[in-house]
Amino acid sequence: MPKVKEMMTTEVECCTPLDNMYEAAVKMRDYNVGAIPITDGNRLIGIVTDRDLVIRGIAEKKPGSTAVTEVMSEQLVTISPNASVEEAARLMAKHQIRRLPVVEGETLVGMMSLGDLAIHEASDEQAGEALSEISQYH
Numbered sequence: 001m002p003k004v005k006e007m008m009t010t011e012v013e014c015c016t017p018l019d020n021m022y023e024a025a026v027k028m029r030d031y032n033v034g035a036i037p038i039t040d041g042n043r044l045i046g047i048v049t050d051r052d053l054v055i056r057g058i059a060e061k062k063p064g065s066t067a068v069t070e071v072m073s074e075q076l077v078t079i080s081p082n083a084s085v086e087e088a089a090r091l092m093a094k095h096q097i098r099r100l101p102v103v104e105g106e107t108l109v110g111m112m113s114l115g116d117l118a119i120h121e122a123s124d125e126q127a128g129e130a131l132s133e134i135s136q137y138h
Helices: 021-031 050-060 085-095 114-119 121-135
Strands: 035-040 043-049 099-104 107-113
Touching: 021 035, 021 050, 035 107, 043 050, 043 099, 085 099, 085 114, 107 114
Parallel strands: 043 107
Antiparallel strands: 035 043, 099 107
């Protein structure tokens, strides 16, 4: 069974607590991603998703200049780079998430997405099951 570190994305674009909603949205557009980790140095402190920007930002009439820390998710589900891909798929399905920050201690080392799971042949079935379970609730 492959490990997360073999399939995760390692070039992860991040925001800092000094960034605002507008800057996070521009990074999402420019890098074609739906989530941006928020880091303080290398330490992962949160994640902001496109949904966070809409629900906690725009729908609450917050301006684009609002700090990402006001709209980010702080209760994070993370995984170790040494965990199995099967464990990553299980966590995504259980917590109804499409992206999983990969951390060593508190340090962000990558991101695992359903897309990463789907790319690997051995995990096609797990990715399909995770997506199926996530899609039932969204």
